[in-house]
Amino acid sequence: MPELPEVEVTRRALAPFVEGERVQAVVVRERRLRWPVPARLAAQLKGQRIERLERRGKYLLWRFAHGTLISHLGMSGSWRVHPGAAPPAGAHDHVDIVIAGRKPSVLRLTDPRRFGALLWHPARSGDARRHPLLSHLGPEPFDPRFDAEHVFRHTRQRRAAIKQVLLAGDLVVGVGNIYASESLFRAGIDPRLAAHRLTRARCERLAAAVRAVLTEAIEVGGSTLRDFVGADGAEGCFMLEAFVYDRAGQPCRICRTPIRRIVQGSRATYFCLRCQTRAGRS
Ligand SMILES: [Zn+2]
Incomplete structure:
Protein backbone atom coordinates (compact mmCIF):
# COMPACT_ATOMS: atom_id res chain seq x y z
CA MET A 1 0.00 0.00 0.00
CA HIS A 131 -12.40 18.93 3.13
CA PRO A 132 -13.96 16.24 5.41
CA LEU A 133 -11.30 13.73 4.29
CA LEU A 134 -8.46 16.06 5.28
CA SER A 135 -9.72 18.22 8.14
CA HIS A 136 -9.12 15.64 10.89
CA LEU A 137 -5.55 14.79 9.85
CA GLY A 138 -2.79 15.32 12.41
CA PRO A 139 0.25 17.48 11.68
CA GLU A 140 2.70 16.55 8.94
CA PRO A 141 5.83 14.79 10.28
CA PHE A 142 7.99 17.61 8.89
CA ASP A 143 5.80 20.35 10.36
CA PRO A 144 7.64 22.16 13.19
CA ARG A 145 4.46 21.73 15.28
CA PHE A 146 5.16 17.99 15.40
CA ASP A 147 7.63 18.04 18.29
CA ALA A 148 8.17 16.45 21.71
CA GLU A 149 5.66 18.77 23.35
CA HIS A 150 2.99 17.86 20.78
CA VAL A 151 3.59 14.11 21.23
CA PHE A 152 3.59 14.46 25.02
CA ARG A 153 0.38 16.50 25.13
CA HIS A 154 -1.51 14.26 22.70
CA THR A 155 -0.64 11.01 24.48
CA ARG A 156 -1.57 11.90 28.08
CA GLN A 157 -5.12 10.52 27.79
CA ARG A 158 -4.23 7.62 25.50
CA ARG A 159 -4.07 4.17 27.11
CA ALA A 160 -3.75 2.36 23.78
CA ALA A 161 -0.36 0.96 22.77
CA ILE A 162 1.91 3.60 21.25
CA LYS A 163 2.08 1.61 17.98
CA GLN A 164 -1.71 1.88 17.64
CA VAL A 165 -1.67 5.57 18.43
CA LEU A 166 0.96 6.18 15.74
CA LEU A 167 -1.18 4.36 13.16
CA ALA A 168 -4.33 6.31 14.06
CA GLY A 169 -3.06 9.36 12.15
CA ASP A 170 -4.25 12.08 14.50
CA LEU A 171 -0.97 12.40 16.43
CA VAL A 172 0.96 12.65 13.16
CA VAL A 173 0.03 11.70 9.58
CA GLY A 174 1.93 9.34 7.34
CA VAL A 175 3.20 6.73 9.78
CA GLY A 176 1.86 3.50 8.30
CA ASN A 177 2.51 0.00 9.54
CA ILE A 178 6.06 -0.36 8.26
CA TYR A 179 7.25 3.05 9.41
CA ALA A 180 5.57 2.68 12.83
CA SER A 181 7.65 -0.44 13.64
CA GLU A 182 10.83 1.17 12.32
CA SER A 183 10.29 4.48 14.16
CA LEU A 184 9.67 2.74 17.49
CA PHE A 185 12.81 0.66 17.03
CA ARG A 186 14.89 3.77 16.34
CA ALA A 187 13.41 5.44 19.43
CA GLY A 188 14.03 2.35 21.61
CA ILE A 189 10.36 2.14 22.61
CA ASP A 190 8.44 -1.12 23.11
CA PRO A 191 5.46 -0.95 20.70
CA ARG A 192 3.15 -2.36 23.42
CA LEU A 193 3.79 0.52 25.82
CA ALA A 194 0.65 2.47 26.76
CA ALA A 195 1.03 5.85 25.03
CA HIS A 196 0.32 7.88 28.18
CA ARG A 197 3.36 6.35 29.87
CA LEU A 198 5.85 7.92 27.45
CA THR A 199 8.20 10.29 29.22
CA ARG A 200 8.92 13.68 27.70
CA ALA A 201 12.44 12.54 26.73
CA ARG A 202 11.01 9.53 24.90
CA CYS A 203 8.47 11.74 23.14
CA GLU A 204 11.42 13.76 21.88
CA ARG A 205 13.16 10.62 20.60
CA LEU A 206 9.99 9.33 18.97
CA ALA A 207 9.33 12.57 17.07
CA ALA A 208 12.94 12.60 15.85
CA ALA A 209 12.77 8.91 14.87
CA VAL A 210 9.54 9.38 12.86
CA ARG A 211 11.10 12.27 10.94
CA ALA A 212 14.35 10.38 10.34
CA VAL A 213 12.65 7.20 9.08
CA LEU A 214 10.31 9.08 6.71
CA THR A 215 13.13 11.33 5.47
CA GLU A 216 15.27 8.29 4.63
CA ALA A 217 12.37 6.56 2.90
CA ILE A 218 11.73 9.64 0.74
CA GLU A 219 15.45 9.87 -0.10
CA VAL A 220 15.56 6.20 -1.12
CA GLY A 221 12.39 6.75 -3.15
CA GLY A 222 13.95 9.78 -4.81
CA SER A 223 16.38 7.47 -6.56
CA THR A 224 13.41 5.79 -8.24
CA LEU A 225 11.99 9.03 -9.70
CA ARG A 226 12.80 8.03 -13.28
CA ASP A 227 10.64 4.91 -12.83
CA PHE A 228 7.62 7.20 -12.79
CA VAL A 229 8.30 8.35 -16.34
CA GLY A 230 7.26 6.12 -19.20
CA ALA A 231 7.48 2.90 -17.23
CA ASP A 232 4.81 0.84 -15.59
CA GLY A 233 4.74 -1.63 -12.73
CA ALA A 234 4.54 -0.94 -9.03
CA GLU A 235 7.18 0.04 -6.54
CA GLY A 236 7.43 -1.70 -3.23
CA CYS A 237 8.36 -0.08 0.01
CA PHE A 238 11.17 2.46 -0.22
CA MET A 239 12.96 1.24 2.87
CA LEU A 240 15.97 -0.63 1.51
CA GLU A 241 17.14 -2.10 4.77
CA ALA A 242 14.55 -2.35 7.54
CA PHE A 243 15.83 -2.79 11.08
CA VAL A 244 12.82 -4.81 12.25
CA TYR A 245 9.94 -4.81 9.75
CA ASP A 246 9.31 -8.25 8.23
CA ARG A 247 12.43 -9.66 9.96
CA ALA A 248 10.78 -12.04 12.47
CA GLY A 249 13.32 -14.52 13.86
CA GLN A 250 16.28 -12.79 12.23
CA PRO A 251 18.97 -11.25 14.46
CA CYS A 252 18.59 -7.61 15.49
CA ARG A 253 21.03 -5.51 13.48
CA ILE A 254 22.19 -3.86 16.72
CA CYS A 255 22.19 -6.58 19.44
CA ARG A 256 21.65 -9.91 17.55
CA THR A 257 18.52 -10.80 19.61
CA PRO A 258 15.95 -12.47 17.29
CA ILE A 259 13.32 -9.97 16.12
CA ARG A 260 9.82 -10.69 17.45
CA ARG A 261 6.57 -10.48 15.53
CA ILE A 262 3.29 -9.79 17.34
CA VAL A 263 -0.16 -8.73 16.15
CA GLN A 264 -1.68 -5.47 17.36
CA GLY A 265 -5.12 -4.43 16.09
CA SER A 266 -4.81 -7.15 13.40
CA ARG A 267 -1.61 -5.58 12.03
CA ALA A 268 1.83 -7.17 12.39
CA THR A 269 4.34 -5.41 14.61
CA TYR A 270 8.07 -6.22 14.63
CA PHE A 271 10.43 -5.26 17.43
CA CYS A 272 13.54 -6.17 19.43
CA LEU A 273 12.85 -7.14 23.04
CA ARG A 274 16.29 -5.98 24.07
CA CYS A 275 16.68 -2.68 22.20
CA GLN A 276 13.07 -1.57 22.83
CA THR A 277 11.89 -1.17 26.40
CA ARG A 278 8.70 -0.29 28.25
CA ALA A 279 10.45 1.89 30.79
CA GLY A 280 12.69 4.56 29.38
CA ARG A 281 16.10 5.13 30.85
CA SER A 282 15.09 8.77 30.95
ZN1 LIG B 1 18.24 -5.33 19.42
Whole structure:
Protein backbone atom coordinates (compact mmCIF):
# COMPACT_ATOMS: atom_id res chain seq x y z
CA MET A 1 0.00 0.00 0.00
CA PRO A 2 1.47 3.42 -0.89
CA GLU A 3 2.47 5.28 2.26
CA LEU A 4 3.47 8.91 2.77
CA PRO A 5 7.00 8.57 1.30
CA GLU A 6 5.63 6.97 -1.87
CA VAL A 7 3.05 9.74 -2.23
CA GLU A 8 5.67 12.45 -1.65
CA VAL A 9 7.98 10.87 -4.23
CA THR A 10 5.03 10.68 -6.65
CA ARG A 11 4.41 14.39 -6.07
CA ARG A 12 8.05 15.23 -6.78
CA ALA A 13 8.01 13.09 -9.93
CA LEU A 14 4.80 14.64 -11.31
CA ALA A 15 5.28 18.28 -10.29
CA PRO A 16 7.72 19.29 -13.10
CA PHE A 17 5.26 17.94 -15.69
CA VAL A 18 2.13 19.60 -14.35
CA GLU A 19 2.87 22.78 -12.41
CA GLY A 20 2.03 25.81 -14.54
CA GLU A 21 0.71 23.60 -17.36
CA ARG A 22 -2.79 23.43 -18.84
CA VAL A 23 -5.06 20.41 -18.97
CA GLN A 24 -5.98 19.59 -22.55
CA ALA A 25 -8.32 16.73 -21.71
CA VAL A 26 -9.27 14.29 -18.97
CA VAL A 27 -10.13 10.76 -20.08
CA VAL A 28 -12.11 8.75 -17.52
CA ARG A 29 -12.42 5.07 -18.52
CA GLU A 30 -13.67 3.80 -15.16
CA ARG A 31 -15.57 6.03 -12.73
CA ARG A 32 -16.01 3.40 -10.03
CA LEU A 33 -13.11 4.10 -7.70
CA ARG A 34 -13.59 4.25 -3.93
CA TRP A 35 -16.06 7.05 -4.66
CA PRO A 36 -17.33 7.76 -8.18
CA VAL A 37 -15.11 10.07 -10.22
CA PRO A 38 -17.26 13.22 -10.74
CA ALA A 39 -19.17 12.98 -14.02
CA ARG A 40 -18.27 16.55 -14.98
CA LEU A 41 -14.58 16.32 -14.10
CA ALA A 42 -13.37 16.44 -17.71
CA ALA A 43 -15.46 19.55 -18.46
CA GLN A 44 -14.34 21.21 -15.21
CA LEU A 45 -10.63 20.74 -15.90
CA LYS A 46 -10.40 21.18 -19.67
CA GLY A 47 -8.28 24.21 -20.56
CA GLN A 48 -7.53 25.00 -16.90
CA ARG A 49 -4.05 25.61 -15.55
CA ILE A 50 -2.58 23.52 -12.72
CA GLU A 51 -0.96 26.03 -10.40
CA ARG A 52 0.70 23.70 -7.90
CA LEU A 53 0.82 20.06 -6.88
CA GLU A 54 0.78 19.72 -3.09
CA ARG A 55 0.56 16.82 -0.64
CA ARG A 56 -1.37 16.53 2.61
CA GLY A 57 -0.93 13.18 4.36
CA LYS A 58 -1.40 10.61 1.60
CA TYR A 59 -3.54 12.93 -0.54
CA LEU A 60 -2.27 14.85 -3.56
CA LEU A 61 -3.84 18.29 -4.03
CA TRP A 62 -3.86 19.51 -7.62
CA ARG A 63 -4.42 23.23 -7.21
CA PHE A 64 -6.37 25.13 -9.86
CA ALA A 65 -7.61 28.72 -9.58
CA HIS A 66 -11.23 27.46 -9.51
CA GLY A 67 -10.73 24.51 -7.15
CA THR A 68 -8.66 21.53 -6.13
CA LEU A 69 -8.50 18.01 -7.51
CA ILE A 70 -7.95 15.68 -4.53
CA SER A 71 -6.41 12.31 -5.38
CA HIS A 72 -5.54 9.29 -3.27
CA LEU A 73 -3.76 6.10 -4.33
CA GLY A 74 -5.78 3.76 -2.11
CA MET A 75 -4.34 0.25 -1.80
CA SER A 76 -2.77 -0.23 -5.20
CA GLY A 77 -2.85 3.04 -7.16
CA SER A 78 0.01 4.73 -8.98
CA TRP A 79 0.54 7.66 -11.33
CA ARG A 80 2.81 7.46 -14.36
CA VAL A 81 4.02 10.19 -16.68
CA HIS A 82 4.14 9.44 -20.41
CA PRO A 83 5.96 12.27 -22.24
CA GLY A 84 4.30 12.99 -25.58
CA ALA A 85 1.63 10.32 -26.00
CA ALA A 86 0.67 7.34 -23.86
CA PRO A 87 0.63 3.70 -24.98
CA PRO A 88 -2.80 2.02 -25.34
CA ALA A 89 -4.57 1.86 -21.98
CA GLY A 90 -4.59 -1.41 -20.05
CA ALA A 91 -7.46 -2.84 -18.02
CA HIS A 92 -6.50 -0.96 -14.86
CA ASP A 93 -5.59 2.41 -16.45
CA HIS A 94 -8.69 4.26 -15.28
CA VAL A 95 -7.91 7.96 -15.82
CA ASP A 96 -5.60 10.00 -18.08
CA ILE A 97 -4.89 13.70 -17.56
CA VAL A 98 -3.58 15.04 -20.86
CA ILE A 99 -1.27 18.05 -20.58
CA ALA A 100 -0.90 20.43 -23.52
CA GLY A 101 1.74 23.11 -24.05
CA ARG A 102 5.53 23.16 -24.11
CA LYS A 103 5.95 19.69 -22.65
CA PRO A 104 2.93 17.64 -23.70
CA SER A 105 2.47 14.55 -21.59
CA VAL A 106 -0.11 12.12 -20.30
CA LEU A 107 -0.48 11.43 -16.58
CA ARG A 108 -2.07 8.05 -16.13
CA LEU A 109 -3.73 6.71 -12.99
CA THR A 110 -3.51 2.93 -12.69
CA ASP A 111 -5.34 1.22 -9.84
CA PRO A 112 -6.09 -2.54 -10.03
CA ARG A 113 -8.05 -2.67 -6.77
CA ARG A 114 -9.88 0.65 -7.31
CA PHE A 115 -9.68 1.87 -3.69
CA GLY A 116 -8.11 5.11 -4.92
CA ALA A 117 -9.99 8.38 -5.22
CA LEU A 118 -10.29 11.39 -7.50
CA LEU A 119 -12.52 14.14 -6.14
CA TRP A 120 -13.22 17.74 -7.10
CA HIS A 121 -13.39 20.46 -4.44
CA PRO A 122 -14.54 23.81 -5.90
CA ALA A 123 -12.83 26.96 -4.61
CA ARG A 124 -16.22 28.37 -3.52
CA SER A 125 -16.43 25.56 -0.91
CA GLY A 126 -13.38 26.93 0.92
CA ASP A 127 -9.87 25.59 1.44
CA ALA A 128 -9.45 21.99 0.27
CA ARG A 129 -7.47 21.29 3.45
CA ARG A 130 -10.80 21.62 5.31
CA HIS A 131 -12.40 18.93 3.13
CA PRO A 132 -13.96 16.24 5.41
CA LEU A 133 -11.30 13.73 4.29
CA LEU A 134 -8.46 16.06 5.28
CA SER A 135 -9.72 18.22 8.14
CA HIS A 136 -9.12 15.64 10.89
CA LEU A 137 -5.55 14.79 9.85
CA GLY A 138 -2.79 15.32 12.41
CA PRO A 139 0.25 17.48 11.68
CA GLU A 140 2.70 16.55 8.94
CA PRO A 141 5.83 14.79 10.28
CA PHE A 142 7.99 17.61 8.89
CA ASP A 143 5.80 20.35 10.36
CA PRO A 144 7.64 22.16 13.19
CA ARG A 145 4.46 21.73 15.28
CA PHE A 146 5.16 17.99 15.40
CA ASP A 147 7.63 18.04 18.29
CA ALA A 148 8.17 16.45 21.71
CA GLU A 149 5.66 18.77 23.35
CA HIS A 150 2.99 17.86 20.78
CA VAL A 151 3.59 14.11 21.23
CA PHE A 152 3.59 14.46 25.02
CA ARG A 153 0.38 16.50 25.13
CA HIS A 154 -1.51 14.26 22.70
CA THR A 155 -0.64 11.01 24.48
CA ARG A 156 -1.57 11.90 28.08
CA GLN A 157 -5.12 10.52 27.79
CA ARG A 158 -4.23 7.62 25.50
CA ARG A 159 -4.07 4.17 27.11
CA ALA A 160 -3.75 2.36 23.78
CA ALA A 161 -0.36 0.96 22.77
CA ILE A 162 1.91 3.60 21.25
CA LYS A 163 2.08 1.61 17.98
CA GLN A 164 -1.71 1.88 17.64
CA VAL A 165 -1.67 5.57 18.43
CA LEU A 166 0.96 6.18 15.74
CA LEU A 167 -1.18 4.36 13.16
CA ALA A 168 -4.33 6.31 14.06
CA GLY A 169 -3.06 9.36 12.15
CA ASP A 170 -4.25 12.08 14.50
CA LEU A 171 -0.97 12.40 16.43
CA VAL A 172 0.96 12.65 13.16
CA VAL A 173 0.03 11.70 9.58
CA GLY A 174 1.93 9.34 7.34
CA VAL A 175 3.20 6.73 9.78
CA GLY A 176 1.86 3.50 8.30
CA ASN A 177 2.51 0.00 9.54
CA ILE A 178 6.06 -0.36 8.26
CA TYR A 179 7.25 3.05 9.41
CA ALA A 180 5.57 2.68 12.83
CA SER A 181 7.65 -0.44 13.64
CA GLU A 182 10.83 1.17 12.32
CA SER A 183 10.29 4.48 14.16
CA LEU A 184 9.67 2.74 17.49
CA PHE A 185 12.81 0.66 17.03
CA ARG A 186 14.89 3.77 16.34
CA ALA A 187 13.41 5.44 19.43
CA GLY A 188 14.03 2.35 21.61
CA ILE A 189 10.36 2.14 22.61
CA ASP A 190 8.44 -1.12 23.11
CA PRO A 191 5.46 -0.95 20.70
CA ARG A 192 3.15 -2.36 23.42
CA LEU A 193 3.79 0.52 25.82
CA ALA A 194 0.65 2.47 26.76
CA ALA A 195 1.03 5.85 25.03
CA HIS A 196 0.32 7.88 28.18
CA ARG A 197 3.36 6.35 29.87
CA LEU A 198 5.85 7.92 27.45
CA THR A 199 8.20 10.29 29.22
CA ARG A 200 8.92 13.68 27.70
CA ALA A 201 12.44 12.54 26.73
CA ARG A 202 11.01 9.53 24.90
CA CYS A 203 8.47 11.74 23.14
CA GLU A 204 11.42 13.76 21.88
CA ARG A 205 13.16 10.62 20.60
CA LEU A 206 9.99 9.33 18.97
CA ALA A 207 9.33 12.57 17.07
CA ALA A 208 12.94 12.60 15.85
CA ALA A 209 12.77 8.91 14.87
CA VAL A 210 9.54 9.38 12.86
CA ARG A 211 11.10 12.27 10.94
CA ALA A 212 14.35 10.38 10.34
CA VAL A 213 12.65 7.20 9.08
CA LEU A 214 10.31 9.08 6.71
CA THR A 215 13.13 11.33 5.47
CA GLU A 216 15.27 8.29 4.63
CA ALA A 217 12.37 6.56 2.90
CA ILE A 218 11.73 9.64 0.74
CA GLU A 219 15.45 9.87 -0.10
CA VAL A 220 15.56 6.20 -1.12
CA GLY A 221 12.39 6.75 -3.15
CA GLY A 222 13.95 9.78 -4.81
CA SER A 223 16.38 7.47 -6.56
CA THR A 224 13.41 5.79 -8.24
CA LEU A 225 11.99 9.03 -9.70
CA ARG A 226 12.80 8.03 -13.28
CA ASP A 227 10.64 4.91 -12.83
CA PHE A 228 7.62 7.20 -12.79
CA VAL A 229 8.30 8.35 -16.34
CA GLY A 230 7.26 6.12 -19.20
CA ALA A 231 7.48 2.90 -17.23
CA ASP A 232 4.81 0.84 -15.59
CA GLY A 233 4.74 -1.63 -12.73
CA ALA A 234 4.54 -0.94 -9.03
CA GLU A 235 7.18 0.04 -6.54
CA GLY A 236 7.43 -1.70 -3.23
CA CYS A 237 8.36 -0.08 0.01
CA PHE A 238 11.17 2.46 -0.22
CA MET A 239 12.96 1.24 2.87
CA LEU A 240 15.97 -0.63 1.51
CA GLU A 241 17.14 -2.10 4.77
CA ALA A 242 14.55 -2.35 7.54
CA PHE A 243 15.83 -2.79 11.08
CA VAL A 244 12.82 -4.81 12.25
CA TYR A 245 9.94 -4.81 9.75
CA ASP A 246 9.31 -8.25 8.23
CA ARG A 247 12.43 -9.66 9.96
CA ALA A 248 10.78 -12.04 12.47
CA GLY A 249 13.32 -14.52 13.86
CA GLN A 250 16.28 -12.79 12.23
CA PRO A 251 18.97 -11.25 14.46
CA CYS A 252 18.59 -7.61 15.49
CA ARG A 253 21.03 -5.51 13.48
CA ILE A 254 22.19 -3.86 16.72
CA CYS A 255 22.19 -6.58 19.44
CA ARG A 256 21.65 -9.91 17.55
CA THR A 257 18.52 -10.80 19.61
CA PRO A 258 15.95 -12.47 17.29
CA ILE A 259 13.32 -9.97 16.12
CA ARG A 260 9.82 -10.69 17.45
CA ARG A 261 6.57 -10.48 15.53
CA ILE A 262 3.29 -9.79 17.34
CA VAL A 263 -0.16 -8.73 16.15
CA GLN A 264 -1.68 -5.47 17.36
CA GLY A 265 -5.12 -4.43 16.09
CA SER A 266 -4.81 -7.15 13.40
CA ARG A 267 -1.61 -5.58 12.03
CA ALA A 268 1.83 -7.17 12.39
CA THR A 269 4.34 -5.41 14.61
CA TYR A 270 8.07 -6.22 14.63
CA PHE A 271 10.43 -5.26 17.43
CA CYS A 272 13.54 -6.17 19.43
CA LEU A 273 12.85 -7.14 23.04
CA ARG A 274 16.29 -5.98 24.07
CA CYS A 275 16.68 -2.68 22.20
CA GLN A 276 13.07 -1.57 22.83
CA THR A 277 11.89 -1.17 26.40
CA ARG A 278 8.70 -0.29 28.25
CA ALA A 279 10.45 1.89 30.79
CA GLY A 280 12.69 4.56 29.38
CA ARG A 281 16.10 5.13 30.85
CA SER A 282 15.09 8.77 30.95
ZN1 LIG B 1 18.24 -5.33 19.42
